[in-house]
Amino acid sequence: MAASSTLAVSVWRGKESGRFQTFEVPRHESQTVLDVVTHIQRALDSTLSYRFSCRVGMCGSCAMNVNGRARWTCRTHVAEVAAGDRLEITPLANLPVIKDLVTDMTPFFDKWAKARGRFQGGRTRGHDFARVLPESRERRLADAAIECIGCGVCYSSCDVVTWNPDYLGPAALNRAWTLLNDVRDTDNRARLGAVAGDAGCHACHTHMNCTERCPMKLAPTASIAGLKRAAALAALKGELGDAVTK
Amino acid sequence: MSDGGLSIRAQVLLWTAQRASAVVLAVCVIIHLVTIIYAVRNGLSAAEILGRTRGSYAWAGFYAIFVAAVAVHAPIGLRSVLSESFNWRGASLDIAVMVMALALALWGFRAVYSVFI
Ligand code: SF4
Ligand code: SF4
Ligand code: FES
Numbered sequence: 001m002a003a004s005s006t007l008a009v010s011v012w013r014g015k016e017s018g019r020f021q022t023f024e025v026p027r028h029e030s031q032t033v034l035d036v037v038t039h040i041q042r043a044l045d046s047t048l049s050y051r052f053s054c055r056v057g058m059c060g061s062c063a064m065n066v067n068g069r070a071r072w073t074c075r076t077h078v079a080e081v082a083a084g085d086r087l088e089i090t091p092l093a094n095l096p097v098i099k100d101l102v103t104d105m106t107p108f109f110d111k112w113a114k115a116r117g118r119f120q121g122g123r124t125r126g127h128d129f130a131r132v133l134p135e136s137r138e139r140r141l142a143d144a145a146i147e148c149i150g151c152g153v154c155y156s157s158c159d160v161v162t163w164n165p166d167y168l169g170p171a172a173l174n175r176a177w178t179l180l181n182d183v184r185d186t187d188n189r190a191r192l193g194a195v196a197g198d199a200g201c202h203a204c205h206t207h208m209n210c211t212e213r214c215p216m217k218l219a220p221t222a223s224i225a226g227l228k229r230a231a232a233l234a235a236l237k238g239e240l241g242d243a244v245t246k
Numbered sequence: 247m248s249d250g251g252l253s254i255r256a257q258v259l260l261w262t263a264q265r266a267s268a269v270v271l272a273v274c275v276i277i278h279l280v281t282i283i284y285a286v287r288n289g290l291s292a293a294e295i296l297g298r299t300r301g302s303y304a305w306a307g308f309y310a311i312f313v314a315a316v317a318v319h320a321p322i323g324l325r326s327v328l329s330e331s332f333n334w335r336g337a338s339l340d341i342a343v344m345v346m347a348l349a350l351a352l353w354g355f356r357a358v359y360s361v362f363i
Contacts, residue, residue, distance in 0.1 A: 163330035197257035198329070228261070235258035 007082060009036055011048065012090040015097045020088070021045075033066050033073035033081065037089065037101065050101040057215065060151030064101050065090040070156040072215045092156035094169075108152050108171070115172040116194045119179060120187035130184045142181040145174050145223045147216050154210035154220055166199040170210035170220035173201050177223035180230060189234075193241050196231035204228070251336045260322050267319040274312040299361040306362040313354030321347040 007027050010020040023040045034052055041048045052062035057075040064073050067081055067088050081087070095103035123130065132139050154170040155161055161169045176195045179185050195201050201224045210220040234240040252260070285295060299305045321343045328334045328343075 160330070193254055197254040197261075198251075198335075200254075202258060202261040203326070231258050232262045232265075235255045235262065238255075240255045240258060 006085070007036065007078065008086050009040065010086070010088045011037070011040065011101070012097075013048075013100055015099060018097075018100075027078065027085075031078045033064075033071070033076045033078060033087065033089065034062050036078060036087065037064075037073060048101070049099045058149070060149040060153075063092055063151045063153050063156070065092060065156065070153040070213055072151060072153070075215060092152055094156050094158070094161045095152065103152075105152060108155050108169070109150070111168045111172040112150075112175055114194060115168050115176040115200075116187055116191040117172055117175040117179065119182065119185060121184050122186040123184070132183055136183075138181040138183050141226065142178045145178045145218055145220075148174055148214075148218055149216060151215065154214050157209040157213045159207060159209065160203055160205055164199065164203055167203050168195060168200055170204075170214075170224065173204070173227055174218060174220040174223040177226055180227065189239070189241075192227075192231050192234055195227055196235070196240060201227035201231060252340060260325070263318050264322040267315045267322075270311065270315040271319055274308070274315060277308065278312065296361060300363065302362070306358055309358045309361075310355065313351060313358060316354060317347050317351035320350060 005027055007025045009023045009025050011023060012018055013021045023044050025036050025039050025044075028035070034055060037048070037050050038052075041050065050062075050064070052074060053059040055062075055074045057072055060072065062073045063070055065071075065088075066073060066076060067083065067086075069081075070092055071081075073089075078087070089101065091097045091101045091103045095105065095108060098104050148171055150171060152171065154174075158167075158170055160167050173195055176191055179191060180188050185191075197203075204221070204224045206221055206225070208221045211218070211222070214220065231240055251257075284290075324346060325339060325343045328339060
């Protein structure tokens with residue numbers, strides 16, 4: 001399948017400042033970009049740092065920029081992306097670099113917390129099960145956005161995050177949208193206040209980078225549009241406060 | 247995000263005002279373009295144009311709405327551009343943008359007034 005037998009791979013070394021190091025990696029059939037990085041670390045330079053876990057697109061930890069685009073490296077075949085037998089691999093954008101291809105995901109997940117991305121129920125074990133009809137509007141909207149695995153591909157691809165470091169970003173907002181549509185959740189008034197405004201959903205330019213690149217084929221842009229409408233409606237009714245409880 | 251800046255509700259109302267003014271602008275721009283094309287193709291002179299606008303409450307009213315929509319829409323958009331491009335946020339940005347809104351309104355209404363009287 002591979003036309004030539006080696007691949008020239010430029011890999012980012014260092015932190016925010018650093019340099020590219022080029023490696024020659026043998027090509028194989030059905031080789032993924034993660035296979036390439038693993039080959040470099042195991043056979044060529046054991047000091048290379050990178051992150052992965054499941055290797056099958058479940059955990060989301062292997063996301064990196066490959067030839068300028070954020071991707072899951074374990075689910076990206078070299079044949080799909082190696083233009084002229086070259087690969088350039090850098091850490092995800094919009095996040096601090098710890099070392100080489102490893103980013104610090106703390107700001108990303110801190111923003112989930114800021115967006116009140118935690119389920120807050122009002123029932124106890126003494127209550128009966130909540131009944132949520134699968135065909136109800138809310139359930140369907142939540143379903144459409146729920147499969148996020150927190151890989152950060154969307155966050156790394158969003159220009160608004162680059163321009164405004166306070167912006168909560170597509171994944172945290174998408175998460176808030178699923179909870180807004182969870183009829184059991186009791187925190188939605190505060191949540192809507194937390195995700196609205198200049199650092200929240202209203203900063204989104206509807207570029208759709210997030211939607212185009214999300215490996216789970218989610219549409220954070222649509223979730224964000226839903227939040228914008230809900231928050232604007234609440235603001236018009238005077239129900240959108242800055243006050244965040246607890 | 248407060249640090250002397252607007253409340254969350256005010257931020258969202260600005261966004262809402264910008265969307266609403268965009269709808270008004272879309273209609274106004276079409277009417278304005280059709281008017282320009284009509285005036286140019288029929289070779290209307292300045293005096294002929296003034297003859298139609300002077301004392302016309304309909305034209306004055308239309309352009310007053312147009313100016314108001316511009317004065318609302320443009321500064322809110324500029325507020326985002328300035329904060330994203332130059333990392334300018336907080337009260338000073340809001341004041342600067344408010345001044346721009348007032349300036350746009352002033353110039354615009356002055357123009358409407360001068361073709362009306
Ligand atoms: S649609 Fe919004 S959140 Fe998604 S990449 Fe564009 S600006 Fe970012
Ligand atoms: S929305 Fe998609 S791209 Fe963003 S973190 Fe979730 S799975 Fe990854
Ligand atoms: S290693 Fe788990 S998604 Fe790639």
